[in-house]
Amino acid sequence: SVGNLVFSRWYLNSFAQPIGQATISSSPGFNAALIEAEYLTHVNGSFTAFCTGCPGTGARIPVHGGAGTPEIGNTVGYRVTDARAFSGGSLYLGVSRTTHNGSPLPINLGFLGMGTSCLLCVSVDIALSFATDAAGVATVNVPLPNDVNLIDGHLFTQVAIIDLGACTTVPVVHSNALDTLIGGNR
Numbered sequence: 001s002v003g004n005l006v007f008s009r010w011y012l013n014s015f016a017q018p019i020g021q022a023t024i025s026s027s028p029g030f031n032a033a034l035i036e037a038e039y040l041t042h043v044n045g046s047f048t049a050f051c052t053g054c055p056g057t058g059a060r061i062p063v064h065g066g067a068g069t070p071e072i073g074n075t076v077g078y079r080v081t082d083a084r085a086f087s088g089g090s091l092y093l094g095v096s097r098t099t100h101n102g103s104p105l106p107i108n109l110g111f112l113g114m115g116t117s118c119l120l121c122v123s124v125d126i127a128l129s130f131a132t133d134a135a136g137v138a139t140v141n142v143p144l145p146n147d148v149n150l151i152d153g154h155l156f157t158q159v160a161i162i163d164l165g166a167c168t169t170v171p172v173v174h175s176n177a178l179d180t181l182i183g184g185n186r
Contacts, residue, residue, distance in 0.1 A: 005039035045070030045183030051121035057165030064175035072184035073146035094123035113169030121177035
């Protein structure tokens, strides 16, 4: 690597060698006139929490986080902790943190009976269901496609949990939200 550039491949007399091949050699009697290296720019993927969750059973607020390296071709683990044990939930995946179905985000969900501190903070473009374990923890693994067009893009996620102990008309609580910056080499 050179600075933040990552080695990609060699060019031998303008002929591309296999990507990732670390060495090159020539056959006896071959005089290489030109050897060049190709480098890619690496973008580090990251997770950034935003928005706030709302309380459920025992005033516990579910906490949403990410694990793994959020770069193209990798699988990311989206996790929730401090949720109600043995409960169902949904992981919301969205492409926006500013609008959902034409309405500005966040949306206060109190009008639905979820409590005045419950906020929808991401667009709900896909919802994946899961169940928490005895500790109120769950992880949903999401593969990130190996597509360079996704680099520098964002995936916004939030968790909703069925919580029968919540002091609300509708027994659903929400976690904080997460902004995943997708990284990789381009």
